[in-house]
Amino acid sequence: MAASPVVERRRSQRRGAARPASERRGVRALRPGEAMGLAPLLVGLTLTQAVVALLLGLGWWGAALALHLACCLALPLIRPILPEEGWSGAVARLLLALLPGLGPLAVLGALAALALGMPRRLRAAVPPLPEDPLDARLEALATARPGTLPDGLLLESLADVLRWGHAGQKARALDIAADPARPAGAALLRLALGDPDPAVRARAEALRPAVEQRLLDRAEVLHAAARGAAGAEGLATQRALARALDRAALSGLLEPAAADAARAEAAGLWQALAESAGPAGDAEAEAALGRALLALGDLPAARLALDAAVMRGAAGEARLAWLAECLFRARDFAALEALVQRWRPALEHASRRGATGPEAGAWRLWLSATQR
Amino acid sequence: MIQGAAGALVAGAWLGPALAMLVGLGLLRLAGAEEGFLLLLTLVGLSLLLGAPAAVLAALRGVVAAPLGLAAGATLLLGFLLFHLEEVMPVRQALPAAVAAAALAMLWGGLGVAAGLGLSPLPGIGAGLLLAGGLAFGLGGVAGALWGLAAGAALAGFLAAVPAAAARIRPKALAGPAACGLALALAVVAAPLVALLSGGPVMALTLPLLVALPGLVLVALARSLPPFGLASGLLVVQALAVALGLLLGGAPAGAGIVMPESLALYQMALIGAGFLPAFAALQAVLLGRPAPGPAILSALLLAVLSAGLGPLLTLAAPELAAHAALVAPLLATGFAFWLVLRDPEDAEEDPA
Numbered sequence: 001m002a003a004s005p006v007v008e009r010r011r012s013q014r015r016g017a018a019r020p021a022s023e024r025r026g027v028r029a030l031r032p033g034e035a036m037g038l039a040p041l042l043v044g045l046t047l048t049q050a051v052v053a054l055l056l057g058l059g060w061w062g063a064a065l066a067l068h069l070a071c072c073l074a075l076p077l078i079r080p081i082l083p084e085e086g087w088s089g090a091v092a093r094l095l096l097a098l099l100p101g102l103g104p105l106a107v108l109g110a111l112a113a114l115a116l117g118m119p120r121r122l123r124a125a126v127p128p129l130p131e132d133p134l135d136a137r138l139e140a141l142a143t144a145r146p147g148t149l150p151d152g153l154l155l156e157s158l159a160d161v162l163r164w165g166h167a168g169q170k171a172r173a174l175d176i177a178a179d180p181a182r183p184a185g186a187a188l189l190r191l192a193l194g195d196p197d198p199a200v201r202a203r204a205e206a207l208r209p210a211v212e213q214r215l216l217d218r219a220e221v222l223h224a225a226a227r228g229a230a231g232a233e234g235l236a237t238q239r240a241l242a243r244a245l246d247r248a249a250l251s252g253l254l255e256p257a258a259a260d261a262a263r264a265e266a267a268g269l270w271q272a273l274a275e276s277a278g279p280a281g282d283a284e285a286e287a288a289l290g291r292a293l294l295a296l297g298d299l300p301a302a303r304l305a306l307d308a309a310v311m312r313g314a315a316g317e318a319r320l321a322w323l324a325e326c327l328f329r330a331r332d333f334a335a336l337e338a339l340v341q342r343w344r345p346a347l348e349h350a351s352r353r354g355a356t357g358p359e360a361g362a363w364r365l366w367l368s369a370t371q372r
Numbered sequence: 373m374i375q376g377a378a379g380a381l382v383a384g385a386w387l388g389p390a391l392a393m394l395v396g397l398g399l400l401r402l403a404g405a406e407e408g409f410l411l412l413l414t415l416v417g418l419s420l421l422l423g424a425p426a427a428v429l430a431a432l433r434g435v436v437a438a439p440l441g442l443a444a445g446a447t448l449l450l451g452f453l454l455f456h457l458e459e460v461m462p463v464r465q466a467l468p469a470a471v472a473a474a475a476l477a478m479l480w481g482g483l484g485v486a487a488g489l490g491l492s493p494l495p496g497i498g499a500g501l502l503l504a505g506g507l508a509f510g511l512g513g514v515a516g517a518l519w520g521l522a523a524g525a526a527l528a529g530f531l532a533a534v535p536a537a538a539a540r541i542r543p544k545a546l547a548g549p550a551a552c553g554l555a556l557a558l559a560v561v562a563a564p565l566v567a568l569l570s571g572g573p574v575m576a577l578t579l580p581l582l583v584a585l586p587g588l589v590l591v592a593l594a595r596s597l598p599p600f601g602l603a604s605g606l607l608v609v610q611a612l613a614v615a616l617g618l619l620l621g622g623a624p625a626g627a628g629i630v631m632p633e634s635l636a637l638y639q640m641a642l643i644g645a646g647f648l649p650a651f652a653a654l655q656a657v658l659l660g661r662p663a664p665g666p667a668i669l670s671a672l673l674l675a676v677l678s679a680g681l682g683p684l685l686t687l688a689a690p691e692l693a694a695h696a697a698l699v700a701p702l703l704a705t706g707f708a709f710w711l712v713l714r715d716p717e718d719a720e721e722d723p724a
Contacts, residue, residue, distance in 0.1 A: 056467070059464065087534070087538055089538075090534050090537035091534055091537075094437050094440070094441075094533055094534055096437075097442075098478060100441065100444075101444030101447070101448045101474045102444055102448075102478065102526050103471070105522060105526035108523065108526065108530075109529070110530065112530065113530055113531055118535070119491055
């Protein structure tokens with residue numbers, strides 16, 4: 001089966017292959033920009049320069065020069081409040097650059113440009129993406145609407161920037177990761193907290209409280225919802241709460257005590273969900289319960305839950321990895337070898353595919369060891 | 373880099389000032405002023421010297437606001453110092469002359485980036501011409517004509533430059549394109565400037581440039597440049613125009629525009645101007661290359677020859693002095709031809 005465009009793009013990025021020039025220079029719509037941000041500035045400058053023109057007309061050269069110079073001296077103060085993007089931003093930048101040299105004529109040009117608006121042919125044209133692949137990736141991530149980007153791709157892309165980017169790129173990646181509209185980005189902060197660059201660590205530490213609070217707030221909202229819900233709706237709310245607690249506990253951003261408390265509460269919820277599922281079982285609940293118990297150090301209970309989840313059908317590499325870790329920590333190497341033999345085809349397939357998870361190396365090692 | 377702007381930039385370096393002179397003369401006439409040719413020549417030359425580096429920079433590298441602002445500010449200051457302190461003009465004339473030069477410097481940049489983006493500057497130029505005509509007619513006098521020129525150029529230039537500022541193209545190396553622009557401006561103004569400063573026959577050297585305008589328009593409109601094919605074609609077309617000009621013979625002298633004693637120089641300059649479009653086509657190819665060295669070199673050669681060959685021949689062999697107006701563009705075109713020939717990729721005919 002042919003790979004989807006998203007998968008192809010990820011592969012291409014992973015290989016570091018340059019995108020074709022046509023794609024790099026692809027067009028996207030320019031935002032026309034809001035003229036309202038420019039209005040007060042333009043009115044002020046227009047009035048001042050109209051007075052300058054009047055003084056010139058009267059032949060009061062000294063007064064006109066003094067007023068024009070005062071206007072020019074005020075320009076550095078105006079610059080920070082200018083709109084950055086769009087047509088009005090461009091008009092403002094050009095106006096400020098030309099005002100010292102052209103005076104009232106620059107204002108005249110700016111008014112005409114705002115009145116006529118952006119040329120139709122330019123509306124679809126934007127500059128090429130930055131030449132630095134990491135800058136281009138950050139640009140694409142920043143402009144992608146939240147929710148349109150798969151969590152895994154977002155994390156992988158931002159992690160690449162943290163791994164290979166310079167300080168400025170890392171700071172921008174952290175800003176994107178900390179955006180409340182992109183909850184998956186929170187996982188990146190844990191990586192940034194261990195960055196060798198002290199500036200990146202400091203930035204991540206600064207962002208951490210807000211992200212931590214957001215995770216706890218989300219759980220609190222679901223707590224309130226779960227209290228008043230019953231029946232099928234109650235189960236669905238419980239599941240959402242358990243997921244939120246898991247996400248908070250696994251984020252690595254919570255204090256250890258708070259993380260353990262979240263994990264313990266999540267384990268209770270998952271157990272209740274697994275028990276309420278009946279004979280058909282609930283693979284997600286059992287796997288999550290096993291992971292939580294594994295993290296809490298209850299290895300026998302974790303093994304039971306993970307065994308049940310794996311044997312229920314769709315094992316998944318992650319669940320196999322948690323079970324393998326459980327067996328390894330319990331020093332039950334015979335069971336671990338049996339697990340590898342049982343799932344050898346799936347694990348070999350993943351290895352051939354070039355899986356790059358944290359457990360990929362361990363799987364390769366176990367596969368070669370059990371072959372011998 | 374913005375593609376396709378090189379031909380418009382190089383040809384525009386001659387076309388823009390020539391058209392600005394014509395518009396300025398028209399505005400002076402509309403305002404009822406009798407004199408002003410030399411004033412216009414000076415302010416247009418000044419605007420080109422300071423505006424062309426900014427224009428090439430803006431068109432090739434996409435940086436717009438800062439270079440245009442710098443060019444306009446510097447032109448205003450220099451222009452005012454030149455016209456008020458050096459030429460002892462009253463403030464009411466020196467100020468609009470300096471502002472007009474600054475607005476023209478900005479206009480060259482605006483037209484350059486508009487060519488680079490493939491946008492038509494004609495609506496802005498039309499609006500500018502209307503405004504200029506209205507102001508010149510309303511205010512009257514030399515000052516009125518100059519305020520009209522300044523306002524029209526500022527309006528047209530601003531409207532042409534804003535789209536490039538909105539596109540926010542990432543700047544790269546800046547020194548090369550700026551040097552190219554300065555060399556190009558020097559090549560354009562060298563001969564009239566030397567004639568103006570030495571009290572020589574300015575009209576005999578500037579009037580023949582009109583012969584080159586059709587060829588330069590062709591170069592400006594060419595979006596891809598097959599250098600040798602285009603240059604050869606232009607030489608043929610220009611040869612016809614020059615022959616027509618020579619047939620007219622002493623008509624300019626008869627009309628009193630050119631002094632009878634400068635007629636030989638005028639005729640040589642007429643033949644020499646025939647090479648300018650071919651030179652511009654080759655120069656555009658050089659300007660489109662990543663390395664700016666050859667483009668700077670060929671433009672500087674034309675500037676040096678145009679400025680120095682005449683006085684040198686006057687000292688060495690006065691009877692051959694008029695030939696400088698022919699030899700300078702001829703040698704510069706040959707040199708540019710050789711520079712283009714050195715790169716086989718550029719020298720090939722355009723496959724399209």
